[in-house]
Amino acid sequence: MSTDYQQAREVLGARLRELRITCSDGRLTGAQLAERLGGGWTKSKVSKLENGRQTADADDLRAWAEATGHPDAYGGLLAQLRGFESHIRSWRRQLASGHQPVQDAITAEHDRTRVLTIWENILVPGMLQTADYARHVLVRHAALMQSPRDTEEAVRARIRRQAGLYEPGRKYRIMMWEGALHALVCPPSVLAAQLDRLVSAIGLDTLELGVIPFTASLKIFPGNGFWIYDERRVVVEDWHAELWLDDSDSVATYLRVWNTLAESAVYGADAQNVITRARRELNPR
Template sequence: MSTDYQQAREDLGVRLRELRLTAPEGRLTGTQLAERLGPGWSKVKVSMLENGRQTATADDLRAWADGTGHPDAYSELLARLRGFESHIRSWRRQLSAGHKSVQDAAAAEHKRTRVLTIWESCLVPGLLQIPDYARHVLTRHADLMQLPPPRRDTEDAVRARIQRQERLYQAGRQHRVMMWEGALRSLICPPSVLAAQLHHLASAIGLDTVELGIVPFTASLKIFPGNSFWVYDERLVIVEDWHAELWIDDAVSVATYLRVWDTLRESAVYGADAHNLINAARRALTAR
């Protein structure tokens, strides 16, 4: 959990405590408030919420506002919750409408971005994926998230992902793409699909809108290759984790991710050297 997220949760807790202590009929203890709010509430839960150790739900905030005699405070509390909760977008919640909606959200950010900076540690980035490779990636993710068939829109998501790639060829845009050599060798798909994907990846080297770098296994590293992240200009970072996407937009954090990218770049190779790594990965597939 990010420091900013935790700080926002603690700030909300301070506000909740203020409401409890300024109840119109007199200050309430945590036990009194829990008893007033009924089943599902306890002194421990009240303390957890006030100390920023538990994230409130919208229902919790409604009950709190009413129980402390401040029903008009609900809209303010909800706005606070939405303000910091929106930065952590759980996969379960995002995928309630399928994978295509996730692609559409990323496409909207891409559309308004001039410089897109990407680090990928284990997969070829979506902007450089071929349909078969994307299909396997999305299917494996749907399996992990246990998406039922009605919410599996894999083909729509694949089309949306490939359509985004049109922006690779638009003048005035810059795509600074860098990946770990492991991304060239991860068999998230059959070897034949990965071979085709690597051939397509090699074709991106030389595009004037794409700067493609690869950090070799043998490179000396100044920082360990961590989670994948995408930086949109200097205003937003999207970090992928197993449970969620983190949307980070405070200037200090964005600058940190750009600094991480710049540090990793010192270990990357480009041009002919990148071609050689891709070709080596392809040869390894044919030797299997």
Template sequence: MSTDYQQAREALGLRLRELRLNAPDGRLTGTALAHRLGWPNSKVSKLELGKQTATSEDLQLWAEACGQPATYQELRARLAGFESHIRSWRRQLVAGHKPVQDAHNDAQARSAVLRAWESSWIVGVLQTPDYARAVLTRSAELHRSPLDIEEAVRSRMRRQALLYDSGRRYHILLWEPVLRSLVCPPSVLVAQLDRLSGVIGMDSVELGIVPLTSSLKVPPGTGFWIYDDRQVVTEVWHAEMWLDDADTLALYLRTWKTLRESAVYGADAVNVINAARRALTSH
């Protein structure tokens, strides 16, 4: 969790405490407020100390219980401010996976130069429908989110039209284990590897593969996207992070450039892909 995010959460907690202590009908104790809301005392404490992220509903109930319902919009604006950077999967996936895919489509459509590093799976913009279906299904099962898989797959496939825009350039790095990871049935992965080989040589795409045998100056870490050197998008198990401060951007750009030093391209990249394909079909 980023320092900026935690600081914002703690600041919101201080504001909640202020509202509790300055209730119009008299100062409320944490226990009294918890009783009014039907919450455990620990929830009030965690929200005020910035140890738990409030929901919009939590904020509305808090403002009303403190006799200051008009402050809800202010509280909601504070929450929206730091949620725009840290987007929990629990909140994002309430409406399913399609809205998340649509958001990524919009972000990539607004960008001219896109850099990516991926160490876990093939990036969405290069996925086949069957591969996307397998990955999204497993994600939905993990997060116990609505199973709008076909709508999400169609949205992800629409992103691929951006590859044919002459004004856009994709610089994508994949770690070799991605080519061998059975996050889908073997036959689906074979077709996906064929798709990757076909991408090499496209005017708009520079695809590099970092072989397992390459010397790495930094650990592979998690995947991320950099959009026009203005925004980084990365994810962890519980959330997506959309980051735009200068120091963070500079760090991710240095990381990407360092990983790029270990990548192979063109015919050498095709050879790595073909070796992974042969390993699948030889069993």
């Protein structure tokens, strides 16, 4: 879990503790508050929330504010919760209803974006995935996260988003590490078709497709994938969550990372040669 996220939970917990010890009818112990709150509440839960070891939900915050005699504090507590939840979106919560809602949330960001800047280190970006490739990626992710299987709905949502590649006025700056061309996250025959798709996309007037070859000299290591939406928001993917970052400093940092990586990338015919070489080495069965 990120340090920023944990610090935000601890700050919220400190506020909850403050409300408990300033209860309108006298200071409450953790056990007394749990008893007052009733079913589902224990002294342990009170302690975990106050010490930032558990994340409250909106119902928890409302109940806490009312039980401590501070109902007017609920709005502020909820704002704190929304503030850090909007930045750290856990896969457990996002995938509770499957992958399609996640795809729909990303589509909403795409729809309001004119310039999308993408870096991927080990997967072909979703904007250029074939349906078969996307299907294998989503199935494996659902298995890892033990989330509901709505694979076909999610695949359709992802593929529909690719219509933006053919809309005038949009720009997609997509760059990937050569490892994405070789990673067998799907059967070789599916990867072969995916590489053919990449070659065919080169030349679209909305697309700048760059590849960093294994042999390129690097000024920075190729870290996690990320997406920059019109220089107003960055989405970074990790194993436990997606980070949605809106502050200007974070956006500027990821733009610097992308521009630094881009110094090692090849484009046009040179990128096509790298992709074609990976395709020849594949020998799909």
